[in-house]
Amino acid sequence: MKELRYKMIFALILLLISVFIGLGLLLGQLFKTSYLNSFQEQMKQEGVLIAKQIEDQGGVHTVNNERIEHTQEVLKSRITIVDSAGNILFDSNKYGGNYKNHNKEIKSIIHEINKEKTGTKHIENGYNIFYFWSTIEISDELDGIVILSSEANELMISYKQLWLLLSLILGGSFIVILIIGSKITTNFTKPVESATRTAIELAKGNYHARAHEDQYNEFSTLNTSINILARNLQKITKEQEMQKDRLQAVIENIGMPLILIDAKGRITLINQMFNEMFHVASQDIIGKTYLDVIEYEIVNETIETIFMTEQKIRKQITIPMNIQMKDFEVYGAPIISLANEWKGIVLAFHDITEIKKLEKIRKDFVANVSHELKTPITSIKGFTETLLDGALHDQQALESFLNIILKESNRLQSLVYDLLELSKIESxxxxxxxxxxxxxxxxxxxxxxxxxxxxxxxxxxxxxxxxxxxxxxxxxxxxxxxxxxxxxxxxxxxxxxxxxxxxxxxxxxxxxxxxxxxxxxxxxxxxxxxxxxxxxxxxxxxxxxxxxxxxxxxxxxxxxxxxxxxxxxxxxxxxxxxxxxxxxxxxxxxxxxxxxxxxx
The missing domain is CATH 3.30.565.10 (Histidine kinase-like ATPase, C-terminal domain)
Incomplete structure (x- = not known):
């Protein structure tokens, strides 16, 4: 997220540089134009004044050279006086000067007289010299020309000073604005960065992450909303984890093998009881189809019945396991979402082997008790009926029958005693x-x-x-x-x-x-x-x-x-x-x- 901050600062720097360069060029040009106009206006006023003085003195042939030289020293400009024939009568810098083409420029100005009585001319070419001329008229006739020339050294010095001052002002302003802009950018991007980091953590599943909230910040609503979202996600995740733990605890402790199969017939879940009962490992069968994993045909038929009928089913099956037969009561049901979308089936196996065994023992017990009781009772009843039918008067038969009845009674008593004793021990x-x-x-x-x-x-x-x-x-x-x-x-x-x-x-x-x-x-x-x-x-x-x-x-x-x-x-x-x-x-x-x- 720091890239956003750097991009914004970089954009601000480019904007400031562009604005300050444009502003500098504009101010520099304006200053230069203003200075040149002022300089030229000053030269014009000076030239007109000198021409007026010469006219007042009677013309170019009556010029007081000393007075003109004094004027040149005051004005710090080169003064050249030319008569109407084009001859140079006075030149305050006749024997010196940096500009070697001065005479040539004088002749050029004389040719311009026919067009304008006053005028200016700027010579650059590395010299940067300004010329001003004004005609001298006596009785409305051309008597001569006064020409002022001056090097613009002060202009260059002022121009450099102006650029130095502009550079300092604009540079300082650039730094100040950059610091303030960086501060503003940081304050602007910091809550966004915080919100982004929090969003990334939430995407990773870390619902404990929180964004910094500042009520005085324009992005406080964004961060507050993200924090509310994080808290809601954390709450939902916690509830889902609790539900998952409860479901897992129920599945693992349900006390019977359990298997879940999705709509495509792939096994998605089995519990530990299923692993132990059918001697399989979860990693070996999860994700595989039940036909590839379950080897018992009767179980596969039950699953197919649920898939085809989409109805609950409950049936008893017998499966050979190792060296013994196991009896199961199978509960199967389709899994259908609230939107009536088919999700798969669930199958639970209730081991009723011991129940079946106990039921068989109970039946055998009842049958055996009935048989054991029937024999002595039948004997006692039979011999009693024989005695009542007339054998009672036969002493030998009477004694024999009574001994048999006694023996069977003792046997019946012993059976009842043993049953009571066994019941007592098993209590x-x-x-x-x-x-x-x-x-x-x-x-x-x-x-x-x-x-x-x-x-x-x-x-x-x-x-x-x-x-x-x-x-x-x-x-x-x-x-x-x-x-x-x-x-x-x-x-x-x-x-x-x-x-x-x-x-x-x-x-x-x-x-x-x-x-x-x-x-x-x-x-x-x-x-x-x-x-x-x-x-x-x-x-x-x-x-x-x-x-x-x-x-x-x-x-x-x-x-x-x-x-x-x-x-x-x-x-x-x-x-x-x-x-x-x-x-x-x-x-x-x-x-x-x-x-x-x-x-x-």
């Missing part, structure tokens, strides 16, 4: 009665209680405690429940003559209990399901043993309630190994255990 407010538990003693007591059952099947139970004094913190009843179920299952699924090995090992912060049997084993693909409700590896065997199918589910939740771990290693035909890892110390806030994380 949000499970209270654990935490105290020190000697784990080896608990297991030994359980083995003693099951010796009769093991003896009936000729199964040998061997305990190898690494340390018989391992102490852990936990709920004694829950811990007993864990190992009663595990050891009972080992007895149920181990063939007669088999073995059960119980190994208790003390680790740094945990106690690990391994219960290994030589039973029928579990298929590899069935291992992840053994902790599901009502799941049985061998349904006939477990039902004959009186099991409800809820034991391992109870075990899993009880172990997790103690912040422990349980896993299974098994091989069909060679047996199974259930490994339980329990921490020695539990934090005090476990008196109330939130089992939400362990729900299936």
């Amino acid at each position: 949000d407010n499970l209270h654990l009665n935490i105290k020190e538990v000697q784990i080896c003693k608990v297991i030994l007591d359980i083995v003693d209680s099951l010796k009769k059952r093991a003896k009936e099947k000729n199964i040998d139970i061997q305990i190898d405690p690494n340390n018989r004094n391992q102490i852990i913190e936990g709920d004694l009843l829950r811990i007993q429940q864990i190992f009663i179920n595990l050891i009972s299952n080992a007895l149920s699924y181990t063939l007669p003559g088999g073995n059960i090995y119980i190994d208790i090992r003390d680790e740094q912060d945990y106690v690990t209990i391994s219960i290994r049997d030589t039973g029928i084993g579990i298929e590899t693909e069935e291992i992840p399901r053994v902790f599901e409700r009502f799941y049985r590896v061998d349904k006939a065997r477990s039902r004959n043993s009186g099991g409800t199918g809820l034991g391992l589910a109870i075990v899993k939740h009880s172990v997790e309630a103690h912040h422990g771990e349980i896993r299974v290693d098994s091989e069909v035909g060679r047996g199974s190994n259930f490994i339980v890892k329990l921490p020695k110390k539990l934090s005090t806030n476990l008196n109330e255990y939130n089992s939400t994380s362990s729900k299936q």
Whole structure:
């Protein structure tokens, strides 16, 4: 912006130089003309006066030379007197003078007499001499001529002095006007420069820039307007940034994959959930068409449906990801501006895999509960009806039927108890009665209680405690429940003559209990399901043993309630190994255990 100031100053300088040169030439010429006119008028008056004096003295032949010389000294002009025949009678500078052609000029003047009685002549050619002549008449007859000549040296000196004075005056005026003009130009361009700098900063996106405001300046309105514009832009930008941050926060924390596609089918935005779910990077797909990036045909078909119908859509799809199938509920909608201009579409993927899984578990649970309840109830009802139909009087049948009814009632009671127990463990407010538990003693007591059952099947139970004094913190009843179920299952699924090995090992912060049997084993693909409700590896065997199918589910939740771990290693035909890892110390806030994380 300084260029504007320099241009204005340069233009001012050119204008001043042009004006002052023209003014100087004009003043100089006027002075020169005025001086010459004055000089010539003076010479004319002097010449006329001398001619009058000569006429009064009686003519050119009676001239008093001394008096003329005295007059020449006073006038400081060269006086030449010529008679009517053209002869020079008197010349005050006859034997000197700078002008060598004086006589020639005298003759030229004599020839001019016939035209004019008085006259002037200016000789330049480096001499700058002025001539004036006047006729002398006696009785109206030409008696002679008086000629005055004078060098204009004083004119040149005055002329030089005039130019020096004009130069000083005009030069001083030039400097003063230049300083004042520069000051005015600076004051004129400074607010414009400030406004320009501010406008440039605003164009760069710096909305904090402000122009200087001066209420006494003619450009105050411009700068004030620019500042108002800057403040408005800053406010709008801040609001846009806040909106953008809010939108970004919503998009990134919406809890589901999100993708935006423009009207040309190019992907313009994806959130972090989309990156993580579909294992893609934003920089690899932003700007590309969805057909080039999305490899799932069902997703592309959904996008095309929204493009063609321009309607919202909601549907459930299943997509293979890695080694598992994922279920999604897809929400899609077109993006249309207020001016009804098509902008693109937005697609959200709600992962309902766990919901589907839970729904399947719920259905299986209801079906299994119904099945498990149906069998004993049917048995009880059937034998009761048989007794009422007449078998009541047959003592042997009565005793047999009543034993069966008792057995089925016990089984029904056990099923209801296990359901209530499982519900209690899975509740949000499970209270654990935490105290020190000697784990080896608990297991030994359980083995003693099951010796009769093991003896009936000729199964040998061997305990190898690494340390018989391992102490852990936990709920004694829950811990007993864990190992009663595990050891009972080992007895149920181990063939007669088999073995059960119980190994208790003390680790740094945990106690690990391994219960290994030589039973029928579990298929590899069935291992992840053994902790599901009502799941049985061998349904006939477990039902004959009186099991409800809820034991391992109870075990899993009880172990997790103690912040422990349980896993299974098994091989069909060679047996199974259930490994339980329990921490020695539990934090005090476990008196109330939130089992939400362990729900299936």
